[in-house]
Amino acid sequence: MDLPSYYITTPIYYVNDVPHIGHAYTTLACDAMARFKRLDGYQVLFLTGTDEHGQKVETAANDRGLAPQEFTDQVSQNFRDLLPILNVSNDDFIRTTEKRHRVSAQTIWQKLMNNGHIYLDKYSGWYSLRDETYFTETELIDGNAPTGAPVEWVEEESYFFDLSAWQEPLLDFYKKNPDFIAPRSRRNEVISFVNSGLRDLSISRTSFNWGITVPNNPEHIMYVWLDALTNYITAADFPEENAPKYKQFWPADLHMVGKDILRFHAIYWPAFLMAAELELPKRVFAHGWWTNEGAKISKSIGNVIDPIELIKTFGLDQVRYFLLREVPFGNDGDFSQQSMIARINSDLSNDLGNLCQRVLSFVYKNGDKKIPQPANKLPDDQKLLRDAQGLITALRKHFDSQEFHLALEKIWTVIGAANRYIDTQAPWTLKKSDPVRMNTVLYTLIEVLRYLAITTQPVIPTSANIMLDQLNVPANERSFKYLTSAYKIKPGKKIEKPLPIFPRFVIDAP
Ligand code: MSP
Numbered sequence: 346m347d348l349p350s351y352y353i354t355t356p357i358y359y360v361n362d363v364p365h366i367g368h369a370y371t372t373l374a375c376d377a378m379a380r381f382k383r384l385d386g387y388q389v390l391f392l393t394g395t396d397e398h399g400q401k402v403e404t405a406a407n408d409r410g411l412a413p414q415e416f417t418d419q420v421s422q423n424f425r426d427l428l429p430i431l432n433v434s435n436d437d438f439i440r441t442t443e444k445r446h447r448v449s450a451q452t453i454w455q456k457l458m459n460n461g462h463i464y465l466d467k468y469s470g471w472y473s474l475r476d477e478t479y480f481t482e483t484e485l486i487d488g489n490a491p492t493g494a495p496v497e498w499v500e501e502e503s504y505f506f507d508l509s510a511w512q513e514p515l516l517d518f519y520k521k522n523p524d525f526i527a528p529r530s531r532r533n534e535v536i537s538f539v540n541s542g543l544r545d546l547s548i549s550r551t552s553f554n555w556g557i558t559v560p561n562n563p564e565h566i567m568y569v570w571l572d573a574l575t576n577y578i579t580a581a582d583f584p585e586e587n588a589p590k591y592k593q594f595w596p597a598d599l600h601m602v603g604k605d606i607l608r609f610h611a612i613y614w615p616a617f618l619m620a621a622e623l624e625l626p627k628r629v630f631a632h633g634w635w636t637n638e639g640a641k642i643s644k645s646i647g648n649v650i651d652p653i654e655l656i657k658t659f660g661l662d663q664v665r666y667f668l669l670r671e672v673p674f675g676n677d678g679d680f681s682q683q684s685m686i687a688r689i690n691s692d693l694s695n696d697l698g699n700l701c702q703r704v705l706s707f708v709y710k711n712g713d714k715k716i717p718q719p720a721n722k723l724p725d726d727q728k729l730l731r732d733a734q735g736l737i738t739a740l741r742k743h744f745d746s747q748e749f750h751l752a753l754e755k756i757w758t759v760i761g762a763a764n765r766y767i768d769t770q771a772p773w774t775l776k777k778s779d780p781v782r783m784n785t786v787l788y789t790l791i792e793v794l795r796y797l798a799i800t801t802q803p804v805i806p807t808s809a810n811i812m813l814d815q816l817n818v819p820a821n822e823r824s825f826k827y828l829t830s831a832y833k834i835k836p837g838k839k840i841e842k843p844l845p846i847f848p849r850f851v852i853d854a855p
Pocket of ligand 1: 603606642
């Protein structure tokens, strides 16, 4: 039987910048989602990559005295190198300078042209290089783009896409697909933007060279957003619409983006696809932005957070956990040392780390290094096990809505219950008074740990797998289908000497 499929994408990152926390955030959220789906039996295509064309990149390369290709080769590699450091499980990495992408973008263009949605005219208006976006006079604020970026007056021959014709079809599509844009507040913003009217979109430039040329008119370079958005379908083997990969993975299940680029993904991209008579992605989720100790993150302020430094200081799974737990996914959030350390010491070290350590070292020391043999279960044991077994249903719901924070909260509810259970049952007392009962209690805890370790894999994969190794759970029994009592740990199995997984974070004395 064919596995169900799941196709998830990160935005492709501009190569005029070094990777920072914002990039790491989107990528890690996608990684957790991709891992969750794989563990849940899906065949996953997880795509990330770099957005390498446009005037901005051409200028950045010139500033460094490099040819654009040479420059993008270098910077794209920085983004690629970050992935193993974040333990990201992407299946593909796309660069818009690749041939497969050029062919795909030109084919989309040709389809738009053939279907009568592109016309040649003259563009005159304001263009923001930093946003790679056109603005009308009325949209400007104090002579700048709404983002604060400077704008330049552009007057040139340009191809246009008839975006204005797609207002009604888009509104109709949003209505029929209420989950297409998430979270809900963002959906409302997009709908009111589209309701207020759409203008045709300038989709080519003639004033620079670094980009994909327009079919049959090489004087024109494709607008970088049309080029960039197409990457998602390129990686599904477009234009080979009969290719197995295309059939399996297009349309994409989820485009994960930051709130600043939602408009491109929720308006332009579906309009391009409708006009090209291609299928539309199923969902676009816009997450919020991080500030650093209360301040907006910006290169000019010099407070950009380097994900590599962050991991060196706090640890990889600690950072992954923090980013997905601290802020309701979709909202803006603030990064602070204090909140990071609080999460590490309370959730990871005190709650999860201690639970593992207490249970495993007790079993290791008092149980002959073997999984104990349980006797009859009492209602307290059954209740805890039921909570652990019920987790996956709630997690599926939360992951499918990208409520990563709620998924983690649910898991931590069970961790809390397990910690209370160990205190109430007090196996250290039972050791003398009732060793048979002690074994049942320890066995129950071990089984609960197995559920916890399996379900935390998407977010803290390295630590979860250390836990599973310690529990001696075979590598091929770690996916979600093993979350039933049919695969419970066999009594008598050896356990490894437990290692602490989440040490407390202690700030060095100055
Ligand atoms: N190249 C375009 C995307 C094209 S997709 C077809 C782009 N690139 S980007 O490198 O500027 O931004 C990539 C992502 O990083 C965006 O989703 C953006 O929201 C995210 N972030 C940048 N700074 C951020 C924070 N401070 N916090 C969270 N995410 C942020 O846009």
